[in-house]
Amino acid sequence: MNPVVLGLGVGVALLALLVLIFYVIAPPAPRVARDRRLAPGVEHVSALTRVTQRTTAAIESVASKRSSRMFGPQELELAGIKTDPSSFVVIVASAASVFALIGVLVGFANGTWFIWAVLLALLAPVGAKLIISSRTSKRRARFADQVDDTVQLVAGSLRAGHGLNRSLAGVASDAEDPTSEELARVVNEVRLGRNLSDSLAITAQRMRSEDFEWVAQAIAINQETGGNLAEVLDQVGKTIRDRNEIRRQVRALSAEGRLSAIVLVALPILVFLFLVIVQPTYFSSFFQNPLGIVALIVAGVLLVIGSIWTALTVRVKF
Template sequence: MLAILAAVLAFVTIGGLGWVFVGEDNSSDKAIKRAEGFTSGGNQTARAKAAKAEASTPEARRKVIELQLKEAERRERKARMTMKAKLKHAGMSLSIRTFWIISGCLAAVAFLVPLFLGLNVLVALGIAVVVGLGFPRWVVGFIGKSRLKKFSMEFANAVDIIVRGIQSGLPVHDCFKIIARESPSPVGPEFKILVEGLGVGLTLGQALDKMYDRVPTPELRFFSIVIAIQQKTGGNLGEALSNLTTVLRARRMMGEKIKALSSEAIASAGIIGSLPPVIMILVGLTSPAYMGLMFTDFRGHVMLLGAGMWMGLGILVMKQMISFKF
């Protein structure tokens, strides 16, 4: 009996000791896991704080602002590429429907006249595409660029009128009226539309945004930014606009210097690009039979097509080489 009791006590003792050691190991594992969890959570928190601190640095803010400006510029450039926007830039009151009707009529005339003269159908179709699609868009783009250039050249003088008016005690709205009345086209008519917009209840920022849609020039954007900053922060508007005119004139002087330095390259590109078609026209006038095969024979059509493609590629490359952005 004593032996059985001693065996039971020994079994209980050994089991208790084993449970103690095993339980201690489990609690240690749990403690280790809890410590690892706290450590990993602390590391995540530290990484989050480090990322937040890195995002708040001036370099990170500069990158974010740069990306935002590039995205806004891309959207504005895409909006300016539409035909409706180009008609606005050119100052034309034509609707898109009227423009495409005129383009279709020109294409039909350009297709029928070569057929009447006996040229090949493919040649007539190519002429119709160029005249119907390319020529009207080129005319609108040329008029728009000329108008924007005139606006940029006269805009600094218009800002000077605002500066002198503010220094003499006139309100900004009255200065806009003076510009609308005294400045030449297109600055005067655009400021007249601006004054009319302010008269019907538009804010100055909204009126300037609408004006920028019609005349998307960097000078007008700078002016809008200066006005917006002055409205939010206050300060001397006359002094700010005076500094703006200095920047605009310095920018214009830089553009003239770039134009002068690149004039030789532009002249060379013009001569190289115009030489082949001029020679073809002269040879056609002096020896019509010699050049006529290019327009009557199929092989001549292929050669003209290849020459046109190569000339177009060369002109595009030269255009990219002589186009300077500043």
């Protein structure tokens, strides 16, 4: 296949992806508000919007009958993604279609277009899972770093004479994300009748924060036994600050190992993709020979095992 035609096809596919992202998923804001451009009482719905709404409704009706979902609402909420699950599935499916088209163009010259289409299409859901997992981990890490400041703010508000619920509401309005979102959720649950201690314990479990679990236990014990809650939170906050200091020091000392693990895992993948794009016939013998296919599968399995091994090696249990 002519490299010029191949490059043109890849360029068209990338252009289609950009159009999908910037004009369908995240279109630019109009210069004039929609309510000023429409007649009173008239709501304009484009054909693309109607198709998208019907698609998301169909996906939602099918997914609601299943007990487990690939991209559930709680999973997206933990990752800080405001999109509803059905719309997120549509986005992932659109990305998979574009990647499959790129795979067809890449493998059309040597007859391996089907394999490339399937492999690249699988990158969309796998990549979405990795993005959600990464965003969830970062969000939980930010929450853990903000616990000591949160405890200090709550203790200061209690000393000022506010009640515990009012103190939590004030911190929820003044703190940064994700602490503000989680505390606002706690405040709303308490207003709906849930016990404060239970709501705080559930938040600690959801964010996987041992430090916040200590805070929840301290508040629960204080509600049963009484006493000066501000002084108790001061002691808990001091312990949490000391733990965070040690945790940051350990993270700094293990940064070199994490970077080495990322380079070792990403290097063979990037070299493989580079050679496939620059010299498509370089790996054609692997796909045409059963032994070559087995070798690629074994290499992929070893790469996965090595990634898990290095991840467990550089992860410090604290």
